[in-house]
Amino acid sequence: MKETTSKLLYHIDNTRKEKNEMNNKYSIYLNVIILSIIASTLLITRNVSAQGTVAFWEHGNIVEAEDPVLSMKRWGWGTTIEQNFSYNWFHFNISTPVLLDGVRSPLKKIFVFFDASPSTTITQIDVWDGATRIKIIDNLSITGNHSNAIDQFNSWIIDPNITINYGLSFSVRVAFGDDGEITFTTVGADFQKP
Numbered sequence: 515m516k517e518t519t520s521k522l523l524y525h526i527d528n529t530r531k532e533k534n535e536m537n538n539k540y541s542i543y544l545n546v547i548i549l550s551i552i553a554s555t556l557l558i559t560r561n562v563s564a565q566g567t568v569a570f571w572e573h574g575n576i577v578e579a580e581d582p583v584l585s586m587k588r589w590g591w592g593t594t595i596e597q598n599f600s601y602n603w604f605h606f607n608i609s610t611p612v613l614l615d616g617v618r619s620p621l622k623k624i625f626v627f628f629d630a631s632p633s634t635t636i637t638q639i640d641v642w643d644g645a646t647r648i649k650i651i652d653n654l655s656i657t658g659n660h661s662n663a664i665d666q667f668n669s670w671i672i673d674p675n676i677t678i679n680y681g682l683s684f685s686v687r688v689a690f691g692d693d694g695e696i697t698f699t700t701v702g703a704d705f706q707k708p
Contacts (some may be wrong), residue, residue, distance in 0.1 A: 570609045571702035592699035598689040606701045608682040617708035620675035625702040629659040633691030644680030661699040
């Protein structure tokens, strides 16, 4: 009886060990499968985003006036310009990814966030690649607050996309009326990833 009990205990102990080894193998297989799924998902996500958009934005504090203005104040939220009964051009330089993965980057969309008083309107935007004007967006008459989110009055699709070779800048023409004032908060550009 003692021998039978001993064999039975030995068999139970071995069965437990085999079961634990089997569970460990299944656990390892399960972990490998989970890691493979995660790696595949990351690869798919990387490939999708690699074919998407690269966005570059600059704060409104970078603005430069072409001609003297009545007042230009730089704040934490942007630059406020005051001028009366005239127009002026305001220039913005945008960090430009001229090459992405060895390929020139096509410009897809531009953004100019601003808040203009009722007597102040944006009338034209020129897009420059180095010393070459590559796009004119004219016949504009935009006023109001467009400084907090992308909307149809502060974003423009560049169609067809234009390849940038040197450096991107925008020139924004603003017409000022009585007590004219505009605050530029940010500017940006979307580029197509190769």
